Amino acid sequence: xxxxxxxxxxxxxxxxxxxxxxxxxxxxxxxxxxxxxxxxxxxxxxxxxxxxxxxxxxxxxxxxxxxxxxxxxxxxxxxxxxxxxxxxxxxxxxxxxxxxxxxxxxxxxxxxxxxxxxxxxxxxxxxxxxxxxxxxxxxxxxxxxxxxxxxxxxxxxxxxxxxxxxxxxxxxxxxxxxxxxxxxxxxxxxxxxxxxxxxxxxxxxxxxxxxxxxxxxxxxxxx
Amino acid sequence: xxxxxxxxxxxxxxxxxxxxxxxxxxxxxxxxxxxxxxxxxxxxxxxxxxxxxxxxxxxxxxxxxxxxxxxxxxxxxxxxxxxxxxxxxxxxxxxxxxxxxxxxxxxxxxxxxxxxxxxxxxxxxxxxxxxxxxxxxxxxxxxxxxxxxxxxxxxxxxxxxxxxxxxxxxxxxxxxxxxxxxxxxxxxxxxxxxxxxxxxxxxxxxxxxxxxxxxxxxxxxxx
DNA sequence: GAAATATTCAAGTGTTCTATTGATTACTGG
DNA sequence: CCAGTAATCAATAGAACACTTGAATATTTC
Numbered sequence: 311x312x313x314x315x316x317x318x319x320x321x322x323x324x325x326x327x328x329x330x331x332x333x334x335x336x337x338x339x340x341x342x343x344x345x346x347x348x349x350x351x352x353x354x355x356x357x358x359x360x361x362x363x364x365x366x367x368x369x370x371x372x373x374x375x376x377x378x379x380x381x382x383x384x385x386x387x388x389x390x391x392x393x394x395x396x397x398x399x400x401x402x403x404x405x406x407x408x409x410x411x412x413x414x415x416x417x418x419x420x421x422x423x424x425x426x427x428x429x430x431x432x433x434x435x436x437x438x439x440x441x442x443x444x445x446x447x448x449x450x451x452x453x454x455x456x457x458x459x460x461x462x463x464x465x466x467x468x469x470x471x472x473x474x475x476x477x478x479x480x481x482x483x484x485x486x487x488x489x490x491x492x493x494x495x496x497x498x499x500x501x502x503x504x505x506x507x508x509x510x511x512x513x514x515x516x517x518x519x520x521x522x523x524x525x526x527x528x529x530x531x532x533x
Numbered sequence: 534x535x536x537x538x539x540x541x542x543x544x545x546x547x548x549x550x551x552x553x554x555x556x557x558x559x560x561x562x563x564x565x566x567x568x569x570x571x572x573x574x575x576x577x578x579x580x581x582x583x584x585x586x587x588x589x590x591x592x593x594x595x596x597x598x599x600x601x602x603x604x605x606x607x608x609x610x611x612x613x614x615x616x617x618x619x620x621x622x623x624x625x626x627x628x629x630x631x632x633x634x635x636x637x638x639x640x641x642x643x644x645x646x647x648x649x650x651x652x653x654x655x656x657x658x659x660x661x662x663x664x665x666x667x668x669x670x671x672x673x674x675x676x677x678x679x680x681x682x683x684x685x686x687x688x689x690x691x692x693x694x695x696x697x698x699x700x701x702x703x704x705x706x707x708x709x710x711x712x713x714x715x716x717x718x719x720x721x722x723x724x725x726x727x728x729x730x731x732x733x734x735x736x737x738x739x740x741x742x743x744x745x746x747x748x749x750x751x752x753x754x755x756x
Numbered sequence: 757g758a759a760a761t762a763t764t765c766a767a768g769t770g771t772t773c774t775a776t777t778g779a780t781t782a783c784t785g786g
Numbered sequence: 787c788c789a790g791t792a793a794t795c796a797a798t799a800g801a802a803c804a805c806t807t808g809a810a811t812a813t814t815t816c
Contacts, residue, residue, distance in 0.1 A: 313644065315723075316583055318645045318719065319719070320559070321641045323717075324559045325631055326627065327559035329635075330558065330561075330562060330627070331557045335803090335804080336547045339549045339550060340542065340546045351763095352762070353761095361805085362806075362807095363763075364764075364765085364805085365804075365806080366763095369804090371764085377635060383763090385814070386760095388763060388764090394633075396629075396634075400626055400630045403623055407552060407619055407623045408552045410617075410619060411552070412599075415548045418548070494541075554773095557773090560774090560775095574792080575794090576791095576793085586794095588774080588775055590794060590795090591794085592774090595773095609782080609784060609793085610792065611793060
């Protein structure tokens with residue numbers, strides 16, 4: 311059947327719309343953010359995004375229909391991952407656009423961080439310099455599997471859940487920098503709070519591994 | 534009122550979702566594409582996107598609520614424009630992601646171009662070279678106002694509507710390259726068809742001005 | 757093969773979105 | 787001030803969507 315001009319355009323923009331529709335839900339965006347950290351099972355995503363399993367599964371199917379994620383069944387578990395690196399980069403572009411266009415985001419973040427007394431930040435370029443000089447200890451407070459799928463070179467993996475029991479490993483004479491999934495992940499905020507209460511000098515780095523990577527800096531992967 | 538971690542995340546992703554929701558409609562994406570060509574009135578957009586005025590106005594308000602477009606009233610007309618260059622670049626990133634993830638797009642395009650006998654294409658880098666050598670005449674077949682808000686250096690403005698009456702201006706001994714808004718705009722396809730029927734040697738360039746610009750090439754603006 | 761578990765499916769409900777229609781507002785020019 | 791035009795608003799019907807619940811499926815383990 312022949313395409314009229316209008317039908318052709320409608321067909322094309324409908325395809326673009328498949329991507330757009332996949333991005334239209336806050337929960338799906340949160341899940342994409344989580345999947346930027348590495349592959350995850352449905353159950354893990356469900357827990358980390360605070361929603362029911364069935365709902366998580368349905369959202370994942372929407373993302374899969376837009377070909378933004380792929381899944382693979384391993385025994386009892388189904389593991390989902392972003393379809394390729396471009397998807398994570400695109401998610402970051404959306405995040406950057408939102409940050410630049412919507413001042414509400416900065417306002418919400420400032421209010422939250424103030425309340426958590428976590429306004430002090432280290433920038434990634436400054437961190438790189440001070441790591442090089444051996445002045446700081448870098449802590450990756452995400453779950454172990456995320457550390458293993460990619461982390462900042464030199465970082466020590468201390469998942470937030472283990473932090474209190476592993477304080478003895480950390481230096482008291484050096485500043486500690488903690489990072490997690492990115493600017494809107496609160497794991498490092500919690501970590502800073504714990505560390506300060508115990509008398510450590512600790513600050514947060516906003517960037518996650520994907521931001522670090524997007525800035526052209528190297529990333530280590532566990533074998 | 535204090536933010537819990539979950540409330541903070543929900544508030545942040547809800548903001549990201551504002552951008553996502555704005556992208557969830559094929560018609561809105563088409564309008565963003567059109568607005569990448571330059572500012573337009575509601576009436577113009579309505580005509581170019583083939584939809585009623587009221588519907589166009591409503592979609593524009595959704596885009597404005599997401600701060601992707603801005604409007605300005607001049608007398609009887611309201612002119613809408615993209616809020617900044619990043620919005621156009623982001624739209625192009627979405628388009629590129631869609632093209633890379635959804636094979637349907639290539640299939641639909643191929644079928645349409647075959648039927649219109651318009652498969653032959655010139656790449657932008659090849660065009661730049663041949664323009665420099667004076668081997669080709671470059672035709673911008675978009676409406677005049679779009680030409681004026683930005684065009685490829687050296688291009689002649691011959692809106693499709695005027696093409697048949699201005700054939701005398703065009704060379705018969707040289708290849709003619711026509712371009713329009715981008716790969717999914719059909720103005721240049723129509724132009725090629727007219728030109729060939731009249732015995733000219735004509736091929737299409739897929740890229741529009743914003744693609745040309747995104748590739749780091751210079752753009753001329755009429756004073 | 758039965759129990760346990762991860763995931764998906766199916767159905768239902770309330771909400772949000774799209775497109776249409778007709779009315780209304782805002783502005784210009786006579 | 788009136789007529790004409792661009793744009794928006796308001797109300798609506800129908801479609802699509804998000805989330806919940808409970809059942810079904812697939813796989814592993816005992």
